[in-house]
Amino acid sequence: MTRRTPRPRERGIPEATVARLPVYLRALQALNDQGTPTISSEDLAAITGVNSAKLRKDLSHLGSYGTRGVGYDVDYLIYQVSRELGLTQDWSVAIIGIGNLGRALANYGGFGSRGFRIAALLDADSSIVGDKVAGLPVRHIEILEEVVAGESVSIGVIATPAAAAQSVCDRLVGCGVTSVLNFAPVVLNVPPSVDVRKVDLSIELQILAFHEQRKSDGYGGPEWFGIPGSLT
Amino acid sequence: MTRRTPRPRERGIPEATVARLPVYLRALQALNDQGTPTISSEDLAAITGVNSAKLRKDLSHLGSYGTRGVGYDVDYLIYQVSRELGLTQDWSVAIIGIGNLGRALANYGGFGSRGFRIAALLDADSSIVGDKVAGLPVRHIEILEEVVAGESVSIGVIATPAAAAQSVCDRLVGCGVTSVLNFAPVVLNVPPSVDVRKVDLSIELQILAFHEQRKSDGYGGPEWFGIPGSLT
DNA sequence: AGGTGTGAAAGTGTTCACAGCC
DNA sequence: GGCTGTGAACACTTTCACACCT
Numbered sequence A, B: 001m002t003r004r005t006p007r008p009r010e011r012g013i014p015e016a017t018v019a020r021l022p023v024y025l026r027a028l029q030a031l032n033d034q035g036t037p038t039i040s041s042e043d044l045a046a047i048t049g050v051n052s053a054k055l056r057k058d059l060s061h062l063g064s065y066g067t068r069g070v071g072y073d074v075d076y077l078i079y080q081v082s083r084e085l086g087l088t089q090d091w092s093v094a095i096i097g098i099g100n101l102g103r104a105l106a107n108y109g110g111f112g113s114r115g116f117r118i119a120a121l122l123d124a125d126s127s128i129v130g131d132k133v134a135g136l137p138v139r140h141i142e143i144l145e146e147v148v149a150g151e152s153v154s155i156g157v158i159a160t161p162a163a164a165a166q167s168v169c170d171r172l173v174g175c176g177v178t179s180v181l182n183f184a185p186v187v188l189n190v191p192p193s194v195d196v197r198k199v200d201l202s203i204e205l206q207i208l209a210f211h212e213q214r215k216s217d218g219y220g221g222p223e224w225f226g227i228p229g230s231l232t
Numbered sequence C: 001a002g003g004t005g006t007g008a009a010a011g012t013g014t015t016c017a018c019a020g021c022c
Numbered sequence D: 001g002g003c004t005g006t007g008a009a010c011a012c013t014t015t016c017a018c019a020c021c022t
Helices: A015-033 A041-048 A052-060 A074-085 A100-107 A141-150 A162-174 A201-215 B015-033 B041-048 B052-060 B074-085 B100-107 B141-151 B162-174 B201-215
Strands: A071-073 A091-096 A116-123 A136-140 A153-158 A179-182 A195-198 B071-073 B091-096 B116-123 B136-140 B153-158 B179-182 B195-198
Touching: A015 A041, A015 A052, A015 A074, A015 B201, A041 A052, A041 A071, A071 A074, A074 B201, A091 A100, A091 A141, A091 B201, A100 A116, A100 B100, A116 A141, A116 A153, A116 B201, A136 A141, A141 A153, A141 A162, A153 A162, A153 B201, A162 A179, A179 B201, A195 B201, A201 B015, A201 B074, A201 B091, A201 B116, A201 B153, A201 B179, A201 B195, B015 B041, B015 B052, B015 B074, B041 B052, B041 B071, B071 B074, B091 B100, B091 B141, B100 B116, B116 B141, B116 B153, B136 B141, B141 B153, B141 B162, B153 B162, B162 B179
Parallel strands: A091 A116, A091 A153, A116 A136, A153 A179, A179 A195, B091 B116, B091 B153, B116 B136, B153 B179, B179 B195
Antiparallel strands: none
């Protein structure tokens, strides 16, 4: 039996692990930039703010890439994590909605180090269509399907007002986009084959407010101390 | 024994529940705007994209606010959820780093319906200090401590370049801010009493790329169908 | 000695299914 | 009849602790 790419574990990296791999990757790249050749799970865990056992278990899902008594080779681990995350190929991204936020996203140069290419900017407002933002022309949303096909867009970033988000999403899905990053404050309805991730400023603030309230509440005075992990 | 506010459950709403309450709240407000007086868990769950049992369990952590055979009173539930999230009081927010993103955040009017007030904008770049953004003057980061005290800031939003984020965070923590929303792509080091939430564009894209890769991989063809919940 | 990889235990979160109330 | 609230089962995640390798 021959297999060209020695696939580590046949399938199923836990979602919680996937969400942390980018954090490890960033730390590893920083270590690499400063010339560190190897790193122990203990040290990398400290840098990324996780428990070292968790880090080792996370990495073990990719395969056995560490050396006992030594640690992990930074370069090699960068390669393995990148590969697992699919960053060895380039993904074309379209940003829809070039308001304040869309502009900020377009200009956010380090859009994840490498692996992503902002391929198109789209907006419904004719008065900004044709403008250049971050070196790219804003195109009219009318030709979304055409642009998605022409640029092989595989990830759509929705930065429109809430009211427009679902219909933009439907059109993206309609022309084959199966990954969406949604900044509009609405729950998007999509078929189960489509992945949606949501970034919602006001939700984050509300979660912070909840905890902030607890801190200054009557609660927690007495039992605050001595309960390890009562905060987190 | 007298208690003015009838506190539902003495303590400990699960973190996962807290993260969903803002989503329910937004849906409830939309229902209220369109005049819907009551809603069942089934219907609210459909709108917010969760399982109805989960929704009921989430709400049960706040108390017994539903009516069997009927559903939940929209108005009353809005009040209870808002109160639990601490939105009955106003929180002052400072945004540090008024680049593209900071500007977008400052202009993002519906900053969580109500409950939050953008109290200050700060930046290190003297050439934009004094400019008005979203009706507020940009002030110099030198006077951060003064501004935090003067405006009673309780939530700091870090929208600076990565290199500046930790030192800005330290200064916020130093003058008593215990809630931080971090947009800079770095892991912030804070004492355990401080809550940090992170919003990271490139991490979200990388997670999407991982799943996108899996979809177009050799994997998943055969066992794709018939496994309920194999995605999500 | 030093540090990875991993069973096993503990902790969290989700879903089912139904008793009980309206 | 319809719908909430919740015990119990299940699934996922984290953490511990240590065997095993270098």
